[in-house]
Amino acid sequence: MFQRVRRRAAVVAAGALTLSLVACGSGDDSEAEDLSANRAGAMSELGVDQQFKATEPVSFSVLYNNHPNYPLKNDWLFWTELNKRTNVTLEPVAVPLSDYEQKRSLLIGAGDAPFIIPKTYPSQEDVFVSSGAILPVSDYLDLMPNFKDKIAKWNLAPEINQRRQADGKFYLLPGVHEKPWHDYSLVVRTDILEELNLQVPKTWDDVYTMLKAMKAKYPNTIPFSDRYSQPNPAGNLLNLLAASYGMEGAGWNFQHISWDPTGKKLFYTGASEQHRQMLTYLNKLVKEGLLDPESFTQTDDTARQKLANGKSFVISGNAQGLVNDYRPDLAKTLPNAKLTKIPLPIGPAGEINPAPRLENGIMISKKARDSKNFVAMMQFIDWLFYSDSGQEFARWGVEGTTFTKDASGKHSLAADVNVIGLNPKAPKHLQKDFGFYNGVFTYGGKPELVQAFFSPEEQEFQKVMNARTPRAVAPPYPFTDEEREQVSLWQTPLKDFVYQATLQFILGQRDLAQWDAYLAELKGKNMDAYMDKVNEAYERYQKEHG
């Protein structure tokens, strides 16, 4: 009984202590927290790009997203070499990729989560924060020199700040890219361009001119028939255009809130002038018969069929779709056709690369904090996911076995190792037989690393995109739990309404002259109240942590 009281008092005291620590430190302070009991196996000091090696053998459990293309094997070189270099054994809890997120929620909810929880996309961590099961990693950045180094060197602070919650901390260690990596764009029949003596379009206005010329030559076609309309209409096209017009996102990346970097304010995407301009543009395409109205409803297969049968010449796509879908489709029906993924057309927002620089990353279970190996684990994560040598190891493997490096530091795959078709005759596979280039452990990095296995054509595309400026990042406006609940009640009807109006305006069922009436209807659906909450959260955050 006495014991229990004492223990409780200790807990309360510790809680008060951490509270006061949090209160006085606005940044990512952690010096004050006592980690002396958690240093077993840790290095006394880990430097930037220094090889991490635990001073005694340690093991950590890790949630493992099992990809069917390279199912988990226990004898992978990845595991043995990792153990040799770092003294760490990882104990994977294998979860099928098909339902990874569900199992992750379940394990976290049941308090059974492994220490390391990879493959978590930015904002997926939000729902776990209030449960207290996830570690506020921002408190422990001092254990992660490589992470801090990359954030500083690559200017990633605005992106990272966006991940901060209402308490000013962030709970996800995201994968970080030096350059944004944008994949989706328009895929265009270049043989038709040649036939019409046209250049590859650079801007969305050029796209209009190109479609117009195609229509003039082939009046019976509708030159642009798009896909990605399930479950929401024109997911990709709307998203690309929204970015080009200076909005945060639309379509499959639907964003209620956008950021105006010059005016320094947040605005409601669907009510903005940019949105109206975008709709005007799309409406023009539909009206003049250049964009297939069915683009907004048809299935992907129908859109592919139209392209394959020469009924359309332009479609949305990414590098994989180009190679795996469109080209094989066309090879059967129109063997002379040529297809290219054109660099993302430029809109009023200028030459931007809209892709985010954060990708999926790692959450850490709160339980890990109490482990005696906690410090060693953070150092290990820092080395594997954020140091240059760790990133090289995870992606390329072991020098001399899976890859070679020339004098200039350029990597090439070993002759007997294959990955994504680079050495089709090679007997061994980098992912299947060695366990490298594994989606669970390979995130972000320098462009050379990220694009290492891309085809020359795709590297060319990326070169153009890399030359563009990354998009301005919106400041954080984290909600409290109650606010999040309230806001989500407003969000759904607003989103449905914006979608409905978007389609009506594009397809000409509603005249764009009625824009003001539309804005009034948005207000009737609590748009203003929503924006008030957003601004309130934004200002509160600025005051408390800005």
Added chain:
Amino acid sequence: MVTVDSSTVEPETVEPGKAVERLNRPRRRRGIQTTRGYRVFQVVNAVVLTGVVVVTLYPFLNIVARSLSDEAYIIAGEVSLVPRGFNIDTYQLVMSDSLFWTNYRNTVVYTVVATAIAMVMTTCFAYVLSKHHLKGRTVLIGIAVFTMFFNGGLIPNYVLISSLGMTNTIWAIVLPNAISVFNLLVMKAFFESLPVELEEAAAVDGLNTYGILLRIVIPLSKALIATMVLFYAVSFWNSWFAAFLYMDRQDLLPVTVYLRNLIAGAVGAENVGAVSEANEVQAEATLKAVTIVLTTLPILLVYPFVQRYFVSGVMLGAVKG
């Protein structure tokens, strides 16, 4: 139940087996001419039923054809009953993986064990519930029915199973769903309709409760048991969720999870930005069809063997009216 005119039953035939044998003999329809109306009915009947056969069979044959076709023809919508661009690459791809066979074996083991356990539990519970003189019968039924409408939810269930130490064992799959309340109620209703006189007679002849259940009730319920075995087996065969929840090792998963994951991998954009090698392009449309064929075929093969137990009128004439 069918009530039978007492004149068709000879006094001695109390034994059910004999009665069945006698009544299943086709009766000659002496002197009855088929009427015109009846013949018209037969023709219409045949046409309608043929239509039903086509409607049910076509989708399956279409899936088989798709599984053997080239992806491009499927996308173009050109595959109906005959495979186009015949190939078995996807079959080879799926079946060359040893994990596929491990998981397939798991499915068979899980299904057999789970069905056996479920049948024992459900039969016993249903038989008990069918006895009106049982004290607290309505409470027991109430408890069972309650679980039809309410359950503890995902996380409490998971915590329960894991604190019982059943995760990563077969028990996590075969025990929690051992009694399907729907099947239980069907069985209860069937047992209730069994003539009480049969059991009384058996008791008079010296059988105890277990003897009555095992030697009288169950042999009389073959049709019902066959149906229930089929219901349970199909549901366990198709189930993947329990295994997905409670298994943390890929070699313990059933084939349904394996194939589900395979499709997710083919559909997902994991290798975006990269050129896939030709043999790695898992044609999504074909893969789906192959998956359906591989998982449904074995269970379809079971039907003909169970079929013979679906004899009607087992109970005909067992009791004198």
